[in-house]
Amino acid sequence: MSVVDHNTIELAPRISEAEVSDYIALLKPRVMSLVVFTALVGLVIAPGHFHPVLAFTSLLCIAVGAGASGALNMALEGDIDAKMSRTANRPIPRGRITKPEAMAFGMTLAFFSVITLGILVNWIAGSLLAFTIFFYVVIYTIWLKRRTAQNIVIGGAAGSLPPVVAWAAATGSLSVEPLLLFLIIFFWTPPHFWALALFRSDDYARAGVPMLPVVAGPDATRLQILLYTIVLVAVAAAPWPLGYFDAIYGMASLILGGGMLALAVNVYRRRERARSLRATRKLFAFSIFYLFALFATLGLEVAFRAIAPTIW
Amino acid sequence: MADRPEPDGIVLTEAQKRSRRRRSIAIALALGVLVVLFFAVTLVKGPAVLNRPL
Numbered sequence: 334m335s336v337v338d339h340n341t342i343e344l345a346p347r348i349s350e351a352e353v354s355d356y357i358a359l360l361k362p363r364v365m366s367l368v369v370f371t372a373l374v375g376l377v378i379a380p381g382h383f384h385p386v387l388a389f390t391s392l393l394c395i396a397v398g399a400g401a402s403g404a405l406n407m408a409l410e411g412d413i414d415a416k417m418s419r420t421a422n423r424p425i426p427r428g429r430i431t432k433p434e435a436m437a438f439g440m441t442l443a444f445f446s447v448i449t450l451g452i453l454v455n456w457i458a459g460s461l462l463a464f465t466i467f468f469y470v471v472i473y474t475i476w477l478k479r480r481t482a483q484n485i486v487i488g489g490a491a492g493s494l495p496p497v498v499a500w501a502a503a504t505g506s507l508s509v510e511p512l513l514l515f516l517i518i519f520f521w522t523p524p525h526f527w528a529l530a531l532f533r534s535d536d537y538a539r540a541g542v543p544m545l546p547v548v549a550g551p552d553a554t555r556l557q558i559l560l561y562t563i564v565l566v567a568v569a570a571a572p573w574p575l576g577y578f579d580a581i582y583g584m585a586s587l588i589l590g591g592g593m594l595a596l597a598v599n600v601y602r603r604r605e606r607a608r609s610l611r612a613t614r615k616l617f618a619f620s621i622f623y624l625f626a627l628f629a630t631l632g633l634e635v636a637f638r639a640i641a642p643t644i645w
Numbered sequence: 646m647a648d649r650p651e652p653d654g655i656v657l658t659e660a661q662k663r664s665r666r667r668r669s670i671a672i673a674l675a676l677g678v679l680v681v682l683f684f685a686v687t688l689v690k691g692p693a694v695l696n697r698p699l
Contacts, residue, residue, distance in 0.1 A: 348655065348657060348661045349664065349665070349668075350660055352667060353671045356668075356671070384689050386686060386689045387686065387689065390682060390686060449679070449682070
């Protein structure tokens with residue numbers, strides 16, 4: 334005899350009212366724009382001719398792969414997002430999309446982006462894209478995010494890989510130049526995210542995420558931001574004297590690096606609540622401009638040299 | 646003439662029908678883009694695209 338009378342239980346299935354815009358929000362469009370931009374620079378600086386259709390395909394696959402990572406990240410962090418004011422409006426905490434729906438969406442996009450890049454472009458790029466998604470979802474989101482204050486340092490490797498994927502797509506191989514771009518984004522990530530974590534530390538503490546300001550306190554975080562910024566400025570300038578990138582890039586990296594360093598010093602010095610908050614927000618905003626401007630200079634320099642080699 | 650029978654089972658609201666239709670169109674567009682992409686790359690690479698080693 335059955336304990337539960339199935340004839341009397343009717344579970345109403347949930348019918349989704351999610352709009353296309355909710356699914357687009359799952360892709361983290363702002364993060365995606367930075368990924369696409371850094372990947373575009375990886376394509377531009379790669380040597381040799383790369384057919385525009387294949388270049389577009391590569392960028393599309395990298396963008397969709399990044400979106401897939403974002404969707405899977407949101408599916409796995411719905412509980413955290415609901416507790417933080419910055420993320421409480423995302424589709425899962427708002428109840429627009431369920432976790433299984435987001436998971437299915439993310440897995441589908443991840444599958445198609447990797448397979449398409451592998452088949453249409455090459456399998457080195459396809460494998461690197463698969464590794465990037467795996468690193469962001471499994472290593473960063475599942476393993477590190479809730480366990481260690483070094484989460485964004487190690488996890489930053491995932492966000493640093495798009496130019497490497499793009500270079501591999503264009504050349505079918507790897508080289509020093511894309512690894513330099515990887516290192517620049519890798520060392521840019523901690524000052525950028527710790528600046529955010531400093532003025533959102535209450536949010537992270539409420540959600541139980543062990544970001545550095547929550548675990549080690551704001552002063553230790555300010556010191557780490559300064560130290561990573563010093564390394565970032567050195568790493569970003571190094572390709573010029575090493576002969577990989579030219580003088581215009583070198584000058585831009587020093588000027589932009591000077592701005593970044595001045596703001597990091599300001600964050601280190603300002604300890605009073607209001608002034609500290611202002612300094613941290615300035616550094617966070619400038620860090621986004623810094624990466625865009627640095628990569629744009631590099632891309633434009635290489636593009637102009639290719640278009641007008643005699644003038645250059 | 647007999648009245649139309651009441652549909653049994655799940656009846657979608659207008660909002661649910663609208664959002665489902667928009668999602669379906671988005672999926673169709675994405676599939677269309679994928680088809681065009683594979684077609685364009687096949688033109689670029691030529692018939693050899695089918696004979697490349699994995």
